[in-house]
Amino acid sequence: MTESLTLRQALLSPRSVAIVGQSDDAAKTAGRPLKYLRQAGYRGRIYPVNARRDMVLGEPAWRSLGALPERPDHAYIVTPTDGAVVAVEDCARLGVPVATILADGFTESDPDGATRLARLRGICAETGIRLVGPSSLGVVNLRDRVLLTANAAFAETDIRVGRIFAASHSGSLIGALLSRGAACGIGFAGLVSVGNEVDLSIGEICAATLDDPNVDAYLLFLETMRKADTLRAFALAAAAAGKPILAYKLGRSAEARELAVSHTGALAGEDDMADTFLADCGIGRADTFDGLVEGLPLVARIPLGASGIRVGVVTTTGGGASMAIDRIAASGIAVIGPSATTLARLAKAGIEVAPARLIDLTIAGARYDVVKAALDIMLTAPEFDLVVPVVGSSARFHPQLAVQPIVDCAGAAKPLAAFIVPEAPQALELLRSAGIPAFRTPEACADAIAAAARRRVPKPIVARKRIPSPGSGRLLDELEAGALLDRLGIARAPAAAVAAGVKTAPELSFTYPVAVKVLSPAIAHKTDVGGVVLDVQSGTDLLAAIKAIRGRIAAQRPDVPVERVLVQPMVSGLGEALVGYRVDRDMGPLVMVAAGGVMTEIYRDRSLRLAPVDLAEAHAMIAEVKALKMLAGYRGKPAGDLDALAGAIVALSRLARMDDPAVVEAEINPLIVRRAGEGVLAVDALVKLA
């Protein structure tokens, strides 16, 4: 990067651009960028580069980058794959600060693709050139008329300029967001198709725009969580700048995750990990396409960390409002009825409503004064954090009755989110141009509310050494793992290592019955190979158990010498939990809690957070695991020591702060949970180093 030019300037506000491989045929993909730049009235200098033509689309072209009269700020390379690598080399040699690559053919899984990728990475490392793509449909800055794109959606001449910046792994989606956004009154400041992120990631590109006063908020379309660390850094900075982010992330289904792998070459994480990551970054995750497109105005009105938000619904149509309540409540958001005080205020204003979860104005009447008075009361009633007016038939032809009063509440301190039941585009437009978040389906309305409310206040990134990759991947044996738990301050069952060749029963510092387990870092799943005997009642039985274990391991894992066993007292409690820690390649350290056992697997019943967490977060995690209700005094049963469980989660999550040892995976399973006040006890732990 040249000193005088920031990444944002070169990327999004270049003074001059080269289009390498610009075609003379405007109908071809490689013919579009010049056409769109001219059509938009780009005010910088444009250098079409075409090795075989002096003129393209009626203007002079250059034969090579080297022939240009100046070094352009940004080159869009629209040549086929092999030419693209050469063009990047040329750009780097000439000192072009940013190049964007259209071509495909750079996937890791294909040997040629991997070679090309390595070449690009090498060029970046050697020269400092920054790349967008490959597979980028381009970079657009509507405000500066930089339409450096091959996306056909930008053929439109009447593009709405706004204050949202969109970035997408999918190039075609930036076009869809443009037209979908325009249809609901949303304009963009810029849109970038980030492609395969060989160099510049979606996070870095967005971060480069954070100081742009013309950008208020961000829309992201994510296919993978590749380079999620830069996304997190951007999200933190965006939160600090008060600029909200709403994202759609593919991968609810295993099928889509598999497709993302083949499509982008990225690893597919599990969907709840992405969910956790986005929430912990303060990024709203829309679950529906309409929620993504329509949701940002609402997300912008709801503060981060508002998971306990309480929604009040008011309506002129019982059926339509019930649809909204059904969706909002089903997504886990509290929908509440008016307090006695609010009912009294409504009555005083002449509005009689039944004391129900819904403020139904049907009987009072869909009239301006009624709706306005009800809204004014709800917007000042302390029990509601968000007011959702649902408007029926009148919205279509008589917006003055129940839509205008909502518009006239635009200045209220409390946020509103309107759902219009009939087809009523004008009513939606009226609301949106007044700045009121408005939705055409109950699903999009509920989705946007949930996306906003699930965002957590992002935590600062804890500085830690990068884990060397790939390392030895060594597993700790159970004694070493126990020592790590001791250092973390997690209580564990006493344990004695006993030589497997022992002839007489050893003295133990605890009483029988005991559990006997093979002790070897080579065996991660001891039970699977017959490496565990439980409820051993005496010294004689202990010797027999050791012999049995040796026999079974010799048969099943002849490669593993059994030198020692671990002996522990049998411990029991009210129940068990599983507490895990893992450093994801993309998302970094995560901590997890589940009930353990096969039900955790079958129901995917677990809670995750970016590590480290504090006690309050740990308690929130415990509350999210359905099966752990069993330990919270379920149906009159005694309650488990959830404070101690939370303490263990916090303690394990501190691995994220520790550089030594470089733990990439740790799992305490089971962690015995005793009665409240009696603590928890780790019985087994699996720890993997980098």
Add this chain to the structure above:
Amino acid sequence: MTESLTLRQALLSPRSVAIVGQSDDAAKTAGRPLKYLRQAGYRGRIYPVNARRDMVLGEPAWRSLGALPERPDHAYIVTPTDGAVVAVEDCARLGVPVATILADGFTESDPDGATRLARLRGICAETGIRLVGPSSLGVVNLRDRVLLTANAAFAETDIRVGRIFAASHSGSLIGALLSRGAACGIGFAGLVSVGNEVDLSIGEICAATLDDPNVDAYLLFLETMRKADTLRAFALAAAAAGKPILAYKLGRSAEARELAVSHTGALAGEDDMADTFLADCGIGRADTFDGLVEGLPLVARIPLGASGIRVGVVTTTGGGASMAIDRIAASGIAVIGPSATTLARLAKAGIEVAPARLIDLTIAGARYDVVKAALDIMLTAPEFDLVVPVVGSSARFHPQLAVQPIVDCAGAAKPLAAFIVPEAPQALELLRSAGIPAFRTPEACADAIAAAARRRVPKPIVARKRIPSPGSGRLLDELEAGALLDRLGIARAPAAAVAAGVKTAPELSFTYPVAVKVLSPAIAHKTDVGGVVLDVQSGTDLLAAIKAIRGRIAAQRPDVPVERVLVQPMVSGLGEALVGYRVDRDMGPLVMVAAGGVMTEIYRDRSLRLAPVDLAEAHAMIAEVKALKMLAGYRGKPAGDLDALAGAIVALSRLARMDDPAVVEAEINPLIVRRAGEGVLAVDALVKLA
């Protein structure tokens, strides 16, 4: 009903109508019906009835029903509540065959409302008049221009007439369906706001239209499952007539179910019961508003019982298609890639695609010939049951490229469902007017596919005596329950009844260890009151166990004399199941299977069907319960006797055919499942008579 007039004629094609309480003020709700009828050009005779005016809206009015020159076929009563009852009496006296009531105020929970309801029911029973409502916004037959409605949505003059009949518990929703439908090219033959169904139910009203050759399909908006028996009868007849039904049912959340109770006075069932009921009736259940409005054309193309449907996706936009695949797959529908044969056919046509789950034409190019050839091949490839083309940016301004080829496949034998990623209303219209189901969001597309595929082939209703209600509600004791299981052919653990006062240990026909349980129909949950002792090892222990049980019951349930205990051998197996049967007041007999235990409750992990079921259905039910995977050879563990489990489900479901005893609830819990081939064994059963 007069002999010469069918219900359909009087209800939907009356030759003459009275509007009782017609107002002179067209702005008022009670002023609308006359206005809309005149505006629509209704060709029958209209009799406005107004007790205080000779003229309303510029035409003569009658002072009373009795003053009319003829007996109208249908009266719409738009007076306030009390006047409505009087008007119904007048109608009945005059022999008006059908009356529709607008007024509210007939809820069971309010004493005055209950009195009015009883009065209406009395009038119906005495006179045979049929009522729509109360709380009905009216009855509309667009083809015959019968706009007998007070719904403001019908003020529109340019209403599209079509072949769909809509019926809704919510009156405002018929208006929303009208405008939403029109926006996506759907017209209606008729729309009815059924209100509280004091007499005519939504099922009866729809059934009355089944012989109408102008009605092809049905859209329902359901707030409750009240009078579900008539809905089922209608659904069976509709399936026989080849007329598909798509419904939206409120109540995914407990909050909305509670609202339905207060709003409609109906009982709220559980949502999965409604789900099961609708599926077993062959009614598609849309989960989204757009899915309801846009989905019927697709539902009409998919046969009943197509749960194993395999979807092929083809696209010109990878990101957009991934959204569709993600949603479709997440809703449990199989999305598959092309077979080797299909890939070869594509290659032969010059279309190179990667062998992935998605047929991505991005590289081949978004051109008519490419897309058309790919569609032709997919539509004749045996591996796909449904083809989903996803069209990107080109759909917006160049529909000839990738939309027209879909249109030109309209005649294919295999169904298509298109999703258009950008905002492209013209493309959607082009597709829809060619009869191609088309969707503006991936969510609606997936929702419609899932709604269609989840419909089962409806079973004939098994004739059985109506269970007297309310009956004694007597619980059988465990021995009586055991005898019932014997009659049903469900194996159970041997059991001996022992007098609680016994002084010496009885001879048993089975060996120790045994379980000892209090035997009393007054105690449904024996464990909760200390009424069970397990693992009793000897005669002496048995006497001690009986004593302990007597002591605990005396302390906790002094009202219950402990006369006998039941002694059973301890039985064990690979696992347990819970099999239940229940006669729902509205939906009739249902059978249920779950894994039992607290996890069933926490995760709501159960499968339901209308009873009786056959073996194939019972196996499908078992496959739906996640926790029962544990008994299906999960992770190399031995498999349980799922055939025997299915047999027990079938056997218990046969209670639906038995009139004596009138069992309203039965639950086998636990049903011990042994290894494959070794059968199942009921250990405890709870049976409740009507």
